Amino acid sequence: MLKHSSKFISVLATLAILWHTNGDSQTRDLGGTGKLLDGIAAIVNDGVVLRSEVNLQLEAVIANFENQQGQLPPKNVIESQVLENLIIKRIQLQRAERLGIRIPDEVLNSAITNVAVKNNVSFAEFPQVLAEEGIDYEAYRQELREQLTIDQLRQRDVASRILVSPSELESFLILQKDRDALNFDYDLSHILITVSSSASVKQIENAENLIHDIYQRVVNGENFTTLAVEFSQGQQNLNGGRLGWLKGEQLPTIFVQAATQLEKGEVSQPFRNSSGFHLILLHDFKGMEPILQDQIRVRHILIKTNEILDDDAAKEKLKTIRDQIINDGDFGAIAAAVSEDPGSAQEGGDMGWTGSGFFVPEFEAVAYAMEDDEISEPFKSRYGWHVIQ
Template sequence: MKNAIHTALAGLLVLCFAAAPAPAPAQATTALDGIAAVVDEDVILRSELDRAVQNIIAQYANQPGQLPPRDVLERQVLDRLVLMRLQLARASDTGIRISDAELGQAIESVASRNRMTQDQLRQRLAADGIGYEEFRSSLREEMLIERLRQRYIQSRVQVSETEVDQLLAQRAIGGPEVRLANIVVALPDGATPEQVATAQRKIEGIRDVVNRGELDFSAAAIRYSDAQNALDGGDIGWRGYDAIPPAFVGLIQGMKPGDISQPIRGPNGYQLIKLVETREAGQQTLTEYNAQGLMVRVTPTVPVEVARQKIQALRDRIVAGEDFATIARAESDDSISRASGGDMGWFAINAWGTAIGNQVQMLADGELSQPFQSEVGWHIVRRIASRTQDVTEKNRRNQAREIIGQRKAEEEFERFLRQLRSEAYVESRLEAPAAPAASS
């Protein structure tokens, strides 16, 4: 269950709520806690780093051989903590806030995704040794960082139809997909020849370690990669060839599942790419429905039972032969469909909400539903027709738009994070680990 919660929080619990120090008396903290890193005018305490590292160790309890030595793991985790601390500070400086209501909704979502009530989630956290207030604080911080990202890229990332057309003309969007993993040895901007040579030796040494079978690719990524996905074993996930930088497409197309590339020099350093597996994409279809709807809204002056009785009376009139559209124009509280006589147009199953979607899906064409309740009131719907649409081309354009937007967003935010890191004063109190030696 702990792993399920980790997944639901998309990496939040990986750091075991270490982005902010746990409350402790100031004198005790000074006496017992060391400093792992200085970040501008703030510090990351040794206890914060220890909690985060212990959480990673717990995650890999069944695969302890996947983890690097303690000092290497500490460096990986500390890098994440530093970046989180810098992002949280920037979010605060720019006035980004997460309200208690938003936080409550997020907690409910986490509980729902793990098929729990909030009380069960609280109990599970306690059983795993995680304080509920720590959980709330860390979730709020994760939301702050995501909102900072959204705000930063919102005004900087625009995708034109011309860009979509150009990408579709250049690449086969919607074709086969590949699952990739990578290991990155980063280089600073303006790297010196000596730094480049050192990075090249390190990436070659990592590849030799993997090829000799001393570590598998995932373990090597955890141990040596400088990328943000290092603690995920270097996993990049599924990508279409259209979502891969053009310089790498030919290389990956020539690989088989399990193959690992030669070291590749990119704008941010050297990397190894592993082709994990492949899959084919097929034709994409979507079932759409056409229906008429009528709603009686529940309000302080129209309680639930009164609304139910009214919708039942309206249904009785329709069954008796009165025109659905005429009644909808006169009686429906749905301001969107009322003027068109309740016509809801063609829509995907849950476009009007799950309550309506569930009813429409159960009806036959021409059939009128019984009264049913949603979160806003009581309804009846008549399903007119259904159709299956080939949405492959539409999805190709949407996918192309998302690919371009995601790539631009990643580039922009990565640039922002590098600038944030370069402008900050960061002093690590940890020793750097040694790189693997390349075989001669």
């Protein structure tokens, strides 16, 4: 943990030089005849954060504040938070790449389809809807892919640290019956003041004083969202600390305990856990009965058409591949070698456990009609030609 912290500090240490001098030096190098198209805001290991990324994120945060009619913190405060968040994001994406975490096109397109449905449009219509809002579709896809990648990285990190003994599992199942609060959904905002494990007594005292000061300012009528952007060190600070709707089981127990004591619109007393000091604001909550969902686990091989390979050729190619799988019996090895879905190919085509509605209808119709271990005939979806098992 200390190595990561030291590396992060070293990155930030070079930041001031890059942030304040890089733009001027590049402009001088261009002389009077060139035009500066972009600049480097920070160097993060073997990658960079561009000034254009910082500016775009800064504009989005400011626009969001104006829409919420919140009091805007000083621009340099927002700018600093934006840059720090982009650096953390770049580090997370680099780590995900080293671990081989990639989002298959099927998963990405399914996520976009869900967003489109919530906006009452089809997948095909969604790019036009984004264009009308001034949002580039390819940039939106890339941003969403990065968000899904980071989510998978966090899930892997959590899973790798979980070790549950049979006795612990039994105790949990007994206690679970009495934990009605976990069956509710909570719409929360959050302010975090971090405290490291090596913090001195004075540092802990300063953090505690700060969180109590923030709490008193909220009680006195100041805007929680504004204070979250200015002071919070949580991952959603630039969104005013808004966590959105989360199930009780997704939240730390201490958060659920605090939330259940609140009325809608009420802010909690400051509380502390291993991460630091917290405040939460309860916007709303709703009950939720447990839902059992049928899931399937499939793996697939994707062949895409192009100027050279038309539908007929792609289908014939997959027929040959299917025959090879049936004769050799190694779907995973062949998927890794020939599938054109980069996210699942390295996993032998494995798409993991998924519920109804995750895949596009033409893919799902074939998958749910199959028996265990059956290999489908080649079929076409909007993304190309598939064989699935």
